[in-house]
Amino acid sequence: MRTTRVAQVVSLTSALASMALAAPLLAADNDGLTLAPGFSATVVQEGLGAGRHLAIAANGDIYLASRDGLVAMRDKDHDGKVDETAKFGDVQGTEVRIYKNWLYASDNVGVYRYPLKKGELAPSGAKQVVVAGFPLERQHADKTFALDPKGTLYVNVGAPSNSCQEKDRQEGSLGKNPCPILEKYGGVWVFDGNKTDQTPENGRRYATGMRNAVALEWDPAQNALYSAIHGRDSIDTLFPALYNAEDNATRQAEEFHKITDGGDYGWPYTFFDTKLGKRVLAPEYGGDAQKTPEAGKYPDPLTAFPAHWAPNDLLFYTGKNFPAKYRDGAFIAFHGSWNRAPEPQAGYKVVFQPMKDGKPSGAYEVFADGFAGEMADNNPRNAKYRPVGLAVGPDGSLYISDSQKGRIWRVSANK
Amino acid sequence: MTLRVQLVAVAALLSAAACATGGDSNPPAPAGVVQPASPAPAPAPAPADTRPPGQRLYAKHCLPCHQADGGGVPNMQPPIVGGTWVKGDSQALALFVMSGGFNSAERKDSANDNVMPEFRQLPDADLAEILSYIRAKFGGGGSAVTAADVAAARSKL
Numbered sequence A: 001m002r003t004t005r006v007a008q009v010v011s012l013t014s015a016l017a018s019m020a021l022a023a024p025l026l027a028a029d030n031d032g033l034t035l036a037p038g039f040s041a042t043v044v045q046e047g048l049g050a051g052r053h054l055a056i057a058a059n060g061d062i063y064l065a066s067r068d069g070l071v072a073m074r075d076k077d078h079d080g081k082v083d084e085t086a087k088f089g090d091v092q093g094t095e096v097r098i099y100k101n102w103l104y105a106s107d108n109v110g111v112y113r114y115p116l117k118k119g120e121l122a123p124s125g126a127k128q129v130v131v132a133g134f135p136l137e138r139q140h141a142d143k144t145f146a147l148d149p150k151g152t153l154y155v156n157v158g159a160p161s162n163s164c165q166e167k168d169r170q171e172g173s174l175g176k177n178p179c180p181i182l183e184k185y186g187g188v189w190v191f192d193g194n195k196t197d198q199t200p201e202n203g204r205r206y207a208t209g210m211r212n213a214v215a216l217e218w219d220p221a222q223n224a225l226y227s228a229i230h231g232r233d234s235i236d237t238l239f240p241a242l243y244n245a246e247d248n249a250t251r252q253a254e255e256f257h258k259i260t261d262g263g264d265y266g267w268p269y270t271f272f273d274t275k276l277g278k279r280v281l282a283p284e285y286g287g288d289a290q291k292t293p294e295a296g297k298y299p300d301p302l303t304a305f306p307a308h309w310a311p312n313d314l315l316f317y318t319g320k321n322f323p324a325k326y327r328d329g330a331f332i333a334f335h336g337s338w339n340r341a342p343e344p345q346a347g348y349k350v351v352f353q354p355m356k357d358g359k360p361s362g363a364y365e366v367f368a369d370g371f372a373g374e375m376a377d378n379n380p381r382n383a384k385y386r387p388v389g390l391a392v393g394p395d396g397s398l399y400i401s402d403s404q405k406g407r408i409w410r411v412s413a414n415k
Numbered sequence B: 001m002t003l004r005v006q007l008v009a010v011a012a013l014l015s016a017a018a019c020a021t022g023g024d025s026n027p028p029a030p031a032g033v034v035q036p037a038s039p040a041p042a043p044a045p046a047p048a049d050t051r052p053p054g055q056r057l058y059a060k061h062c063l064p065c066h067q068a069d070g071g072g073v074p075n076m077q078p079p080i081v082g083g084t085w086v087k088g089d090s091q092a093l094a095l096f097v098m099s100g101g102f103n104s105a106e107r108k109d110s111a112n113d114n115v116m117p118e119f120r121q122l123p124d125a126d127l128a129e130i131l132s133y134i135r136a137k138f139g140g141g142g143s144a145v146t147a148a149d150v151a152a153a154r155s156k157l
Helices: A003-030 A245-250 B003-020 B053-061 B090-098 B103-111 B124-137 B145-153
Strands: A039-045 A051-056 A064-066 A070-074 A084-088 A096-099 A102-106 A110-115 A128-132 A146-147 A152-157 A187-194 A203-210 A215-219 A226-229 A254-259 A271-273 A276-281 A301-303 A311-316 A330-335 A349-353 A365-369 A387-392 A400-401 A408-411
Touching: A039 A365, A051 A096, A051 A400, A064 A096, A064 A102, A064 A387, A096 A146, A102 A146, A102 A152, A128 A152, A146 A215, A152 A215, A187 A276, A215 A330, A215 A349, A226 A311, A254 A330, A330 A387, A349 A387, B053 B124, B090 B124
Parallel strands: A051 A387, A311 A387
Antiparallel strands: A039 A408, A051 A064, A064 A070, A070 A084, A096 A102, A102 A110, A110 A128, A146 A152, A152 A187, A187 A203, A215 A226, A226 A254, A254 A301, A271 A276, A311 A330, A330 A349, A349 A365, A387 A400, A400 A408
């Protein structure tokens, strides 16, 4: 009983301490999110289901991709809340982008576009196929994409595999060498986004060795493609003699790279080990938790983000609302881990990576956090929210979408 | 016991301690604070892993995907809780787990991304402990599975 009372006092004291720390942030509310100093968040829409990426038109109309289909939203009275919502089309997937007068969207097997006509919220025009016919896979199937100013379409074709083992996710199973999956998956394929009715055969493999490059973005300042890539799972359960659960939870970086034509980023043969600070051979390919690949064969990441944080969207800030330090820097939405268990899950936040001349100019900073809430049982199913998509509005505000309940926040710099 | 094995054993205890304390998730970091890329320090080592063998083996082999609550991860791995296999015939369950569920009709219709590996490399006694644990905890108090049940199922592989 005495122990219990002591424990109660201790927990009450720590609760008071955390309340005191949190008080100034609670006062601003921000829908329960914790933001970098000088910013405020408001909810612009909620209840849209399994939201994914979002895009915002020059007139402020918001387009959300979701597992249930595309959603168009408008704030007619400019009070910061959406007051017209329309579902449209038949594309259920992750990516949505605006290029010229077209709304591009993707599902697991193709990229499509709808004409955006002046005054129309939900497009009334017919859907066009830009490229379709990717094989339907279960793992890493979302065809996220980016477009450059010429309309070149860069499509993430994720690898339907963890580490290209003879038997996927089987303890001790070695890697296929060379990995045949890389012929059609595990990289970025490039198409002409201005053309319609293309098939995967019309594309060209632009970059390879990327397990799942969900967060893919063209940086207009550098005129270059970048990606934050989902790293591999389960080094401990697959190779228990080499790695333990804590290693699995922390060592395989989520790698942030500049993606160049012909580049190879090392999956499945290697991963970047955050503990050693260097790239190592994967255990399926002769790795012993120390051995490194041939020097210079694969680039080191620009930033090695913590394991399993799940980078799901990348955005280079070109708006004018935020202070100067954010200009041309990268925001990354981390969906949060499932695969750190039994260790505590992590991620579930939006970070800012300062950039100068296309390279990180300092350590990354947590920009928005607190999405997951208490998350009972350490299970992502119980996360309150999970950040998944990012977009910038015409006024320079940053919009963040959620995949748990379909909430959208708008984050602005305080005046 | 080699040093490597000892290290692994200590690490297993550390992760067991993290699990036993509830594996609290991801407290929000103070705004604007630069997060180091390295993880938070591990909790103090527990004197011994006092968990029953079934729970301990579940944590090692099953929990990374199906999670501590057996609830799975939406769109990634299915829940054990509420499933038919965990409540059904114990030999059929053992066969399902040892063959990775690859050929089950449920697998073909599944909305989940990831496949279950085969667990036939585990000894009968360990599988019996795991299956008894999940039937008790996630299967509404189902009957225990014996090593003989597992051996009988294994003969059908």
